[in-house]
Amino acid sequence: MEKVIDIRHLNKSFGNHEVLRDVNFSVAKGEVVCLIGSSGSGKSTLLRCINLLETPTGGEIIYNGENILDKNHDIRKHRTHLGMVFQSFNLFNNHNVLKNCVVGQQKVLKRSKQEAESNALKYLEIVGMDKYVSAKPSQLSGGQKQRVAIARALAMDPDVMLFDEPTSALDPEMVGEVLKVMRRLAEEGNTMLIVTHEMEFAKEVADRIVFMDKGVIVEEGPPSQVLVNPQHDRTKEFLKRTL
């Protein structure tokens, strides 16, 4: 299968603290990969290396066949191919919902206002937020904000959606509405790399589960293997604590 992200021997240290150690893994086109592991295991750092918010200390990240760590690689252009959804929403609080989903398309992709708005509306409808185009983020619940953040990322027509614990900051009653949207995106064939603690969700939607511990990929495979019949003691320990 065609690899969108191919990571080889990736290392990342902060000072003498090794946060990622010889990480090897890939994401194929249309694949949904859930990355799980305890807090501090390096999941966010791995995502941040993929969109070059962090510079790896060693190894390679091949993105659609190109080595993005090559010093001649255009970082800004690279980031336009990735949709990023964070725990903390990161909406523009001074803009309404529609504008939040339009500015990136206009500024970065140079789309006309009309084109950007119709594209934004298409995705706001998918996430069920098309009735709120004029609302400001401060008027929305956490679940609604996160759904707008997902629509905003999708409106850039990314190759891959990266999610970093998208439901961790939400009140429990709002987790379901965000997972529902993500489930739909997974079913529609979007390529997704998701850091999550929602094990039931991961079991349902993931083609592959990657378990990280202390900067190392300990185990990976289909949910039926990693979540149901884990091979490593560290995976068993982690699942015992989370389930």
Ligand code: ADP
């Ligand atoms: P996770 O997302 O799995 O909880 P992180 O990738 O956020 O883990 O962090 C992994 C380790 O790297 C932690 O020990 C964290 O303290 C450290 N770390 C992350 N970012 C930085 C940074 N900018 N400077 C120093 N240490 C960092």
Ligand code: MG
């Ligand atoms: Mg994290």
